[in-house]
Amino acid sequence: MSEVVWSALVSVGVISAVGAFLALLLVIAERFIANYGEVSIDVNSGDKEFTVKGGGSLLETLASAKIFIPSACGGRGTCAYCKVKVSEGAGPFLPTEEPYIDSQAREQGIRLACQVKVRQDIKIEIPAELLAVKEFRCICERIRDLTYDIKELRLKLPGPMKYVPGQYVQFRAPAYKGSPEVYRAYSISSDPADSGAIELVVRLVPGGICTTYIFEHLAEGDEVLINGPHGEFRLTDTQAPMIFIAGGSGIAPIKCMMHHLVNQGIKRKGVFFFGVRSLKDLFMAEEMKSLERAIPDFRFVPAVSELEQGESWDGAQGRITDVVKRYLDNEKDAASYEAYLCGSPGMIDASISVLTGAGISEDRIFYDKFS
């Protein structure tokens, strides 16, 4: 080998070694030297102030201080649920945030909490209800099959949870089989008077990380982490007659509201339309009938849209929106109703169209949309 080639090889080797050393130094520096020190977080202009060690994402930093911002993607910046207003100290806006935050929101200081790094003192504004959200380490007391693809979970709480009927919790599916830890939202379906536990209704999502965990891995007796309560879906305190519409697992918050009507002795007139495709999709009918009997002026109307061969059904038949329309067409004062809806975006949009067509104004229609 000529001296020139040998010398070139040595040079390449030295340069590579120096490069590798500098890279290693950077890794060590990030791990041990990069120190953002103590950083203060101010939530809602002094409602809550605390000091943390800087360096983490705003989402995880807030969670470590027991402030739980809804998030479904495990902080990967893909669900965009964790929007918060950062009035000071957010750092530069990141390309990963651009798709989810328009220019107007950006001007208002809206950021994705999972993408903002806590490197200096930060001031944020969040809905006041989020400060009441707590984490609960529960025991999965019972798993009950409701249909072929819907289960009910009963989670024993370590202490009471104060929630409003209609609200939801975030359920943590831990990392398993290569899937990351994720949080998913499920409405509380249980009786609020049952302070020792909550119940959730979960429909299997093919390929879904959280529901696959619940259907294939979760067992009775397992520990489960949830946080809550979250959400704005709730009954008003007027005396207006109520119409409830739900499909599938959308029954959950409505069932909780019905328990509340019973517990509080509320005598508002009400009707609950629960739409399913076939009889095999119908569940909780007996429990709902029993609640119906406990509320003075209330009707539970399960509606089946497509009977399968050999099935017979003497209840309401047809698409849920058609059944609702038939009912409202026969009501003298349909416009006086308030409506509460939970289900798919398509079902909710179609129901809103029927309700407004019957004279119910949009400000009297409340919904929890699966999106």
Added chain:
Amino acid sequence: MKKPPQLEYLEQTLRSSRLSARGFLGTDQRSLWEILDADASEVEKLGYTMTGIATRMHEITDRANEGLGDWVEIGKNIKACTTDVRGVIACPWPHAFRANKTVTTVLKIDSGDEIKWADLNIHLIEEHGFFQGKGSVFRLEPSELVKIIF
């Protein structure tokens, strides 16, 4: 040939369960390139385009959505319905696309053949020519798909 780091990362994401339980590649041992290549060739051999297939899938899903969960007849020989659950799923490619978790079930009436797809499938075919790997929850075989939807 060495893969560019972005492709390597994308393939890792697709093979992992980061976004979908059991991943987007299922049990398929072929590389992402091989899967994309094979499916693109098959689509061409069948006489269709990715855009044409995705457009037809959009049409069917949009019509099925009107059924609010009930079967809807589409033409003389197809019935379809949708099922919705709460939440959205992000496209694994590095851009900001999210799809509702709506599943469309399509039945070819004369043959009884049935196929299911999620909203994300349509985007993956339309934008990335990706039918997912064999053994994944929502793998669509191009030949079966076109036989049912056209």
